[in-house]
């Protein structure tokens with residue numbers, strides 16, 4: 401019998417095993433570090449080496465596994481999950497954070513860029529989620545957190561491909577949640593405004609960004625740690641009745 405009422409009020413992740421895709425940079429990197437501070441063992445899945453992440457996680461007294469792979473390859477996803485289960489015996493949390501940012505318009509459209517972006521941001525997210533859910537079902541439950549975006553909620557200039565992916569990720573989150581709730585698996589999305597990561601800085605640390613900030617009621621962009629805090633809460637036992645939600649962290653941008 402699960403004790404839903406006596407959850408840890410500090411949102412502890414002690415004893416949990418978390419796979420974080422895109423953990424080598426930006427939001428995923430901060431989530432991985434905060435998860436370790438909250439007591440989780442961390443598995444990094446990324447195309448790139450995750451710099452000092454392994455040392456950091458071990459300094460927190462937590463276990464660490466790095467898998468360098470491509471989210472568009474099913475064999476990489478399966479191998480990462482198999483290694484996670486082999487090393488830690490289970491998989492409790494998946495954060496689907498790997499993604500690429502592209503800017504293009506309806507009339508200036510690049511078919512190859514569309515295909516590549518869909519493969520990483522949408523198909524990769526869905527495939528990793530499905531593979532993780534199969535293990536979580538056997539474990540008796542788990543949490544999946546998908547990275548959406550404000551661009552998946554409202555139309556933004558130049559965001560045809562990126563926004564389409566993120567809108568689909570927000571939809572897929574609901575579909576996963578509906579089907580998997582019976583297995584004690586929670587699936588939620590987080591949709592940030594512009595976050596000051598390498599991706600955010602590259603696209604928005606310019607005149608366009610100054611203008612954009614004027615449209616955000618809070619008049620600022622976000623920090624990766626602020627998104628990581630949302631990901632801690634959604635992964636914690638305190639969030640067990642939250643399913644299919646899209647937690648928007650945008651300083652109020654999408655309410656206007």
Ligand SMILES: NC(=O)c1ccc[n+]([C@@H]2O[C@H](COP(=O)([O-])OP(=O)(O)OC[C@H]3O[C@@H](n4cnc5c(N)ncnc54)[C@H](O)[C@@H]3O)[C@@H](O)[C@H]2O)c1
Pocket residue numbers: 421422423424425426427428445446447448469470471472496497498499500501520547548549550591592593594595596597598599600
């Ligand atoms: N930064 C923002 O402003 C912002 C806003 C809203 C949503 N997001 C979303 O948050 C997530 C993280 O963004 P970020 O700003 O931290 O980006 P980032 O570029 O700093 O990090 C993304 C990571 O994903 C990895 N990655 C990319 N393609 C991959 C692939 N095919 N296989 C494995 N790994 C791959 C990269 O190597 C990188 O480490 C993305 O899904 C992004 O769409 C970002």
